[in-house]
Amino acid sequence: MDKKWWKEGVVYQVYPRSFKDSNNDGIGDICGVTEKLDYLKYLGVDIIWLSPIFKSPNDDNGYDISDYRDIMDEFGSMEDFKILLDTAHKKGFKLILDLVVNHTSDEHEWFKKSVKRIEPYTDYYIWRDVQNNWESHFSGTAWDYNEERGQYYLHLFTKKQPDLNWENPLVRQEVYDIMNFWFDIGIDGFRMDTVNMYSKVPGFPSMEKEGLSLATPYFLNGPRIHEYLHGMYVNSLCKYDVMSVGEAPQVDPEMALLYVGKDRQELNMIIHFDHMFADDPPEGAGKWERRPTDLNKVRDVFVKWQKGLAKDGWNCLYMSNHDQPRQASRFANDQYKNGATMLATMLHTLKGTPFIYQGEELGMKNAYFKNEWDYRDVETINSIAENKVKGIPFEALRENLGKYSRDNARTPMHWDNSMYMGFSQAPTWIGINENCRDINVEAQTADADSVLNYYKKLIALRKTHDVLIYGDFEEIELGEDLFCYTRTLNDKKAYILLNLACNQTKVTLPDTFDITAPCIISNCNITIKKEMNLPPYFATVLLSDG
Numbered sequence: 001m002d003k004k005w006w007k008e009g010v011v012y013q014v015y016p017r018s019f020k021d022s023n024n025d026g027i028g029d030i031c032g033v034t035e036k037l038d039y040l041k042y043l044g045v046d047i048i049w050l051s052p053i054f055k056s057p058n059d060d061n062g063y064d065i066s067d068y069r070d071i072m073d074e075f076g077s078m079e080d081f082k083i084l085l086d087t088a089h090k091k092g093f094k095l096i097l098d099l100v101v102n103h104t105s106d107e108h109e110w111f112k113k114s115v116k117r118i119e120p121y122t123d124y125y126i127w128r129d130v131q132n133n134w135e136s137h138f139s140g141t142a143w144d145y146n147e148e149r150g151q152y153y154l155h156l157f158t159k160k161q162p163d164l165n166w167e168n169p170l171v172r173q174e175v176y177d178i179m180n181f182w183f184d185i186g187i188d189g190f191r192m193d194t195v196n197m198y199s200k201v202p203g204f205p206s207m208e209k210e211g212l213s214l215a216t217p218y219f220l221n222g223p224r225i226h227e228y229l230h231g232m233y234v235n236s237l238c239k240y241d242v243m244s245v246g247e248a249p250q251v252d253p254e255m256a257l258l259y260v261g262k263d264r265q266e267l268n269m270i271i272h273f274d275h276m277f278a279d280d281p282p283e284g285a286g287k288w289e290r291r292p293t294d295l296n297k298v299r300d301v302f303v304k305w306q307k308g309l310a311k312d313g314w315n316c317l318y319m320s321n322h323d324q325p326r327q328a329s330r331f332a333n334d335q336y337k338n339g340a341t342m343l344a345t346m347l348h349t350l351k352g353t354p355f356i357y358q359g360e361e362l363g364m365k366n367a368y369f370k371n372e373w374d375y376r377d378v379e380t381i382n383s384i385a386e387n388k389v390k391g392i393p394f395e396a397l398r399e400n401l402g403k404y405s406r407d408n409a410r411t412p413m414h415w416d417n418s419m420y421m422g423f424s425q426a427p428t429w430i431g432i433n434e435n436c437r438d439i440n441v442e443a444q445t446a447d448a449d450s451v452l453n454y455y456k457k458l459i460a461l462r463k464t465h466d467v468l469i470y471g472d473f474e475e476i477e478l479g480e481d482l483f484c485y486t487r488t489l490n491d492k493k494a495y496i497l498l499n500l501a502c503n504q505t506k507v508t509l510p511d512t513f514d515i516t517a518p519c520i521i522s523n524c525n526i527t528i529k530k531e532m533n534l535p536p537y538f539a540t541v542l543l544s545d546g
């Protein structure tokens with residue numbers, strides 16, 4: 001058993017802009033995070049991941065960095081960060097930051113100098129005399145013409161996020177230096193943004209349009225990606241006891257092993273997107289259209305990944321983050337209690353490290369914004385504008401944006417039910433989620449039966465029972481709408497049974513499922529029988545001690 005702290009811990013993602021505002025300017029900040037460490041201690045999580053806190057003009061809420069060694073003005077100062085880090089460490093947390101180095105902000109010094117061809121920055125970015133037909137993730141072409149330099153530069157995201165030229169060894173050295181700078185300050189790792197986009201196919205071929213909205217074959221998992229990641233490992237990661245988790249769309253378990261396999265010397269984990277496609281739109285549909293979520297598909301994806309990484313890898317388990325709608329809404333029909341706790345049971349009993357996104361532990365729902373002016377997210381705003389040009393009015397997008405815009409998860413954290421939900425005492429940078437004012441930390445702390453206290457219990461169970469961390473996974477196939485599996489470590493065996501449907505589901509349990517084993521957690525107080533009807537979104541974990 002290859003024990004590691006990042007396998008045993010539970011990660012809690014803080015989106016600082018929306019977590020806690022300490023100085024009442026309506027924007028969350030670093031001192032706010034420090035203030036709330038005791039809450040995270042109460043919950044029991046171990047590793048705090050902060051979405052970007054670095055200097056940024058905030059075109060993409062900090063994912064556009066203009067100085068990697070300094071703190072965004074709105075979030076506070078380096079001194080505030082050091083206090084947070086020190087306090088977090090004293091309270092027993094690990095703290096990881098977001099490394100965004102596929103691109104910088106166009107306001108970064110490197111870009112400004114690159115525009116002017118000042119050495120050594122001339123080739124820090126991807127400059128071309130002609131553009132190809134690649135599109136940006138956030139609407140429109142992926143190239144922008146810079147008058148001053150007289151060339152186009154590549155930007156896979158907004159035009160204020162120029163892609164770095166990783167082919168240039170000086171760029172790679174800059175990245176190692178940034179990583180080491182933060183490790184020397186004492187952070188415990190990085191979540192690495194768009195980690196499989198660094199290497200592009202040389203020659204930047206235009207894509208053959210059919211069926212593709214993005215030129216992904218040319219910029220995902222590119223020809224030199226493993227060389228680059230190994231370089232990060234050798235020049236930085238391996239020198240510290242740190243955690244690395246890379247965001248990597250369009251990777252299957254086999255490819256994942258090339259990133260996280262034990263002997264690969266690259267990353268610890270990747271954040272894959274396979275289950276995020278469970279509600280993928282029908283072919284030819286618009287960007288914001290989705291099918292209703294099918295949790296059976298999600299189950300199959302998780303099983304595939306459990307098996308694929310069983311021997312030589314480690315899973316990252318998540319269903320929501322700052323880029324995705326709220327999981328209780330998307331995957332559990334807004335069922336505050338059983339829906340949210342069933343999903344949580346799954347994420348905390350599969351093999352891997354669970355990632356909680358702030359507010360998820362309360363069962364927060366989508367904001368379901370209705371008006372164009374409610375939106376803050378650049379992806380959403382650009383898309384609304386692009387559609388207007390095509391003659392598609394906002395009204396036609398209203399419903400789907402209301403469900404799938406990234407802003408659904410970016411509204412302020414609900415601490416209590418005062419005017420600004422205890423997040424701030426001033427009008428907030430983005431609207432409050434009016435759909436779930438009754439869902440808040442204060443109310444749920446006091447309610448033994450709340451989603452919050454269920455999460456607390458799940459997290460504690462993982463700490464008491466090694467089998468939930470290191471135990472082997474095996475599925476017991478029961479068919480439509482059911483997810484059943486065991487985790488086995490030496491003579492201990494955990495049995496997990498989940499009803500994926502928002503209706504009752506009939507189950508017949510095989511002998512391999514020991515119904516006599518004691519229940520260690522369940523979201524409904526019923527006794528398991530061989531044949532029975534499971535309540536909607538039922539979840540239970542039984543544990544036999546051998």
Ligand code: GLC
Pocket residue numbers: 060063064100157193194247322323
């Ligand atoms: C990642 C981030 C997302 C950001 C994008 C560009 O997907 O999670 O928030 O917009 O990268 O940096």
Ligand code: CA
Pocket residue numbers: 021022023024025026027028029074
């Ligand atoms: Ca503030």
